[in-house]
Amino acid sequence: MKLVQFYYKHDPERRLRVGSLENDGSINVLEAGITAKEVIELPQIALTNGNIERCKLEDVKLLPPLTNPEKIICIGLNYYDHVIESNMEVPKVPVLFPKFNNCLAGNDDEIVIPWEVEQCDYEVELAVVIGKTAKRIPLESAMDYVFGYTIMNDVSARNIQLNEPQWTRGKAIDGFAPLGPWIVTADELPEPGRLEISLRLNGETMQQSSTKELIFDIPYLVSFLSNTMTLKPGDVISTGTPPGVGMGRRPQVWLKPGDVVEASVEGIGTLRNTFIAE
Structure with missing residues (x-):
């Protein structure tokens, strides 16, 4: 469904x-x-x-397929090549940061780039939607708690994110979590760890990978997170982005007003948004 x-x-x-x-x-x-x-x-x-x-x-x-999740948990640095292009070390445990309901936007919504965001970046991600309450879930049963999957574009203000001690303010800007266009239930995607994932900017492919390249896979993330926080139905776990982000390119590529971003995941579809100036 x-x-x-x-x-x-x-x-x-x-x-x-x-x-x-x-x-x-x-x-x-x-x-x-x-x-x-x-x-x-x-x-x-x-x-x-x-x-x-x-x-x-x-x-x-x-609209976003979820408008009122209790938690939006994002995973940073979860593809090996993205770690390299970010000039950071491969994490030993998942890197976590939050987004909030104010960040949500739907398919074909316009995303406002605030005036203070000088380095606006794109990040296509497979997002996991939790289906039932999960607390201290063993790895082998973690997938039983997944309702389905959708697409998130983890839009990031790099000039804020990378110049402050933690990432939240550069990540949790209004509209900076386009989500959708719908949730595909888990029964229709039996192998979420082997999906093609890509992003196009104005028709040009910028990111192209597979979820098989995840450092921490979906069962691990669900189990890991459930050990310290109770996951609730409708919670979203966005699993990280592959290489090809604007920050990692030479020269660097930043989103500007009028840009159209299309984030795609195999078996789900394409999430499309246009960026505009404040």
Whole structure:
């Protein structure tokens, strides 16, 4: 199932709706008032409230597939080649930093580059969505707690991130976590550790790799995080970015107003955003 959040383009109140995207491009719309997080918490909602109505994808504006996760946990330096291009050491444990709900943006949303961000960078990432409460989960059962997968662009203000003792302020800017375009449930992606991942900037491929190159894989991350914090349904773990970021290029490449970024993961799709000036 592809789980989407959206509002009807003809709805002046822009009320949030949830549905499942079908192979023919239509959306099976669930009962009004339900959020994607509630579907994840109580998957029977999708069965008891399905087939209320149907609509076409072109008739809706897609929102982030999650708008109210309790936690957005990002993993830094999780591809070997990205560690090298960042001139940093290979981490012995996962490098963690948070993003928050203010950072979320949806597919085709415009992302504002604030005036103080002089070095705005892109980072395509596979994001894991937790499906049930997880605390001290052993490695061998970690995947039982995954609901599905989506795409995140971990937009980063390098001139802030790398000039302060920790990364949060350069990472948690409004709109700097585009997410989507939907959540693909785990049953449709049985091998998330072997997915092609890429990013295009104005049509030019900048990042190209596979999730098999992750230093810390998905089961390890879920188990590791659950040992120190309770993971809740709807929590997002963004697994890190492969090489090719703007910071690592010579000359360096920074996002500018008018740039179009397309972040893609095999089996999920493409998350597209345009960047604009404040």
